[in-house]
Amino acid sequence: MSRIRPRPLRRAVTTVAAAALAVTGLAACSGQSSASETDFTGQSLNVLFISSHEGAANWLAEHFKAETGATINPVIVPYDQIGSKLLLDQQSGANTIDVAAPWYVSLGDLAAAGAIKDLTDWTNEDAALDTSDFIPNIYDPYSLVGSKRYGIPFDGDTHVLFYNKEILAASGITDPPKTWDEYTADVKKITADQSSKGVYGAAVLGQKSPLILGASFANRLAGYGGSFLDQNGKPTINSEAAVQAAQALLDINSAALPTPAETDFGAANTAWFAGKVGFTESWTDLGLKSDDPSTGSTVSGKWGVSLLPVGGTNTTPRASLVAGFTLVEAAHTTKDALAKKFIEYAASSKVNAQLITAKPFTGIDPQRKSSLDDPTYGSELPSIQAANQATLSGALAWPTGEHATELAQVLTDELAKLLAGTGGTPKQTLDEVQSQWEKILGGS
Numbered sequence: 240m241s242r243i244r245p246r247p248l249r250r251a252v253t254t255v256a257a258a259a260l261a262v263t264g265l266a267a268c269s270g271q272s273s274a275s276e277t278d279f280t281g282q283s284l285n286v287l288f289i290s291s292h293e294g295a296a297n298w299l300a301e302h303f304k305a306e307t308g309a310t311i312n313p314v315i316v317p318y319d320q321i322g323s324k325l326l327l328d329q330q331s332g333a334n335t336i337d338v339a340a341p342w343y344v345s346l347g348d349l350a351a352a353g354a355i356k357d358l359t360d361w362t363n364e365d366a367a368l369d370t371s372d373f374i375p376n377i378y379d380p381y382s383l384v385g386s387k388r389y390g391i392p393f394d395g396d397t398h399v400l401f402y403n404k405e406i407l408a409a410s411g412i413t414d415p416p417k418t419w420d421e422y423t424a425d426v427k428k429i430t431a432d433q434s435s436k437g438v439y440g441a442a443v444l445g446q447k448s449p450l451i452l453g454a455s456f457a458n459r460l461a462g463y464g465g466s467f468l469d470q471n472g473k474p475t476i477n478s479e480a481a482v483q484a485a486q487a488l489l490d491i492n493s494a495a496l497p498t499p500a501e502t503d504f505g506a507a508n509t510a511w512f513a514g515k516v517g518f519t520e521s522w523t524d525l526g527l528k529s530d531d532p533s534t535g536s537t538v539s540g541k542w543g544v545s546l547l548p549v550g551g552t553n554t555t556p557r558a559s560l561v562a563g564f565t566l567v568e569a570a571h572t573t574k575d576a577l578a579k580k581f582i583e584y585a586a587s588s589k590v591n592a593q594l595i596t597a598k599p600f601t602g603i604d605p606q607r608k609s610s611l612d613d614p615t616y617g618s619e620l621p622s623i624q625a626a627n628q629a630t631l632s633g634a635l636a637w638p639t640g641e642h643a644t645e646l647a648q649v650l651t652d653e654l655a656k657l658l659a660g661t662g663g664t665p666k667q668t669l670d671e672v673q674s675q676w677e678k679i680l681g682g683s
Contacts, residue, residue: 242258242601280308284577287339289318292394292564295594295601299585301508305582309577311319318342318450325354325569331625337572338581340393340564342450343381344647347640349567350384356568361579362388372588376558378634381565381606390565391407391586395606397558397634398458398520399626400545401529403538406438415543419462419487419550421608422518429517430494439519441505443491445499447655452636454561456654458520459484461635464553468638474680476650477666477673483551485665492658500658501527512536520547522562523604526623527596534600543623546629558634592616649675664679 245549288296296313303311314336316324321341328336332572341349350357354472362368362382370378373392381392402420405427410432416422426440433439444451460466465480492499496510504521511519512529514537519525523544530539546556566582568575584590586606592613594603605627617624637645653672656662660669 252663273596277608278308279577279580282308282574282577283310283312284337284574284581285312285314286581287314287316287321287336289321289340291602292317292340293602294354294597294599295394297599298594298597298601299581299590300589303581303584307401307493307580309581311581319448319449334569334571336569337574337578338566338568340566341535343390343392343560343563344449344637344639344643346382346389346565346610347384347638347643348645349639350387350389354570355389356570357387357389358382358391359386359388360569362391364580365583368586372519372609374606374608374611374631376631376634376636377560377563377606380560380639381563384640388566391582392563392606393566393586394562394564394602395604395631396522396560396562396564397604397627397631398454398547398561399523399623400547401511401519401521401525402543402545403514403517403541404543405510405541406433408513409433410517412517415545416548417439419459419548422548423487425491426491426518432606438517439510439516440494441496441497441520442510442516443488443495443499444502444504444507444520445495445505445655446501447651448503449644449651450562451503452654452658453647454559455520456484456488456650457559457561457635457637458547458551459487461557461559462553463487463549463550464555464557465505466635467563471682472640474673476676476677477669480551480553481669482665484667485654488654489657489665495539500655512538514538522602523620523623523627524595524600524602526620527598528600531598531600533598544626546626555633556629557656558631560634579585596620614628639653646676649679 260348293315300311300313325336365624377392377395382388382390385516410429412425416425429440444455446452460481462482463483465484466475469475496516497588507519510516512535528534529542540587549556566586568578572578588607588609591607594601595605595610596615596619611628650672653662653668662668
């Protein structure tokens with residue numbers, strides 16, 4: 240997966256755009272320069288963000304200007320359009336984007352397409368980056384392709400299991416589930432007991448996107464102790480653990496908030512804030528939002544959080560790096576020093592610690608060890624801090640090499656067929672995914 244071979248731009252564009260993933264830049268430009276320049280007054284930088292990071296973009300624009308004198312112009316797009324936006328910008332020759340924050344899974348394809356700059360020398364030489372402070376299970380997946388670094392972690396997204404204490408109590412459930420089987424039983428009981436009142440056992444992310452449905456599967460794959468690839472980069476997506484994960488997702492489908500195939504994180508959050516679901520698997524910043532009246536939340540003081548369940552022979556909870564975003568430098572930017580200065584600033588321990596508790600909400604989760612131990616984070620969200628600290632050891636990362644975006648989309652498409660009843664059994668579904676993955680990776 241990690242070997243990068245040059246390929247025609249058209250093929251790279253098709254792969255990344257089809258997967259609707261975050262991508263950046265175009266054309267190789269490998270020159271490196273220091274970010275140590277201090278006078279950026281009057282300069283400006285165009286930075287591409289997904290809409291979920293608009294709060295972070297605004298915060299960074301304000302604080303970066305105060306620190307450096309430079310103006311940050313955030314360009315905000317939906318998460319499923321950031322790729323096409325960047326590619327059009329670069330293909331047309333407009334080259335207006337300098338920095339972007341794509342999904343980490345797209346790094347290999349972006350590197351193979353010559354879309355982003357190789358930052359290896361800079362990350363090795365710039366002590367200000369303090370790379371030893373990045374959470375190890377995040378740093379490499381979010382930045383490394385083969386032996387080269389192409390980005391710096393920005394948003395360390397992982398999922399945890401949130402639960403509504405009142406809804407669970409109303410169905411006689413005293414503790415959050417430890418296993419996926421217990422979770423399924425709890426969800427079905429809540430839905431049976433309370434759906435007549437518009438309350439369901441869980442909001443299950445099922446919209447056909449690698450960042451949505453793919454995340455729900457990845458949570459279960461992690462819980463059952465599975466992996467996407469083996470140590471040699473060969474697909475293991477039809478392993479026993481993977482089949483069990485797909486079965487667990489299928490089992491919950493009929494008892495979830497209607498309709499899972501249309502449930503993205505926005506719909507899930509709306510139902511959660513309204514007190515209409517007992518469980519939701521979500522990013523850790525949901526805890527901050529759940530206690531803030533500006534979100535319309537009715538669950539303040541009523542929620543709890545636990546580690547994701549386990550299943551099969553696995554007894555150790557694991558996080559899955561379901562989203563996660565990386566700051567990269569667009570290949571055609573002419574503002575190398577300023578771009579690096581912004582990346583260094585936005586990914587710094589000081590800034591990450593502030594972003595994870597800032598209001599208005601930034602959508603950012605910890606990517607630094609120091610952030611996990613930050614006293615403000617601990618005092619405001621002690622249960623979230625504890626969950627993050629416990630689950631980031633041995634976390635499951637998606638593949639990130641060349642073709643990774645295509646792999647993610649193939650998996651998502653076949654899982655959608657499974658849940659719609661047109662994909663056969665979980666084993667048949669994942670056998671088909673395994674076959675397609677082997678063909679895709681055959682030339683790698």
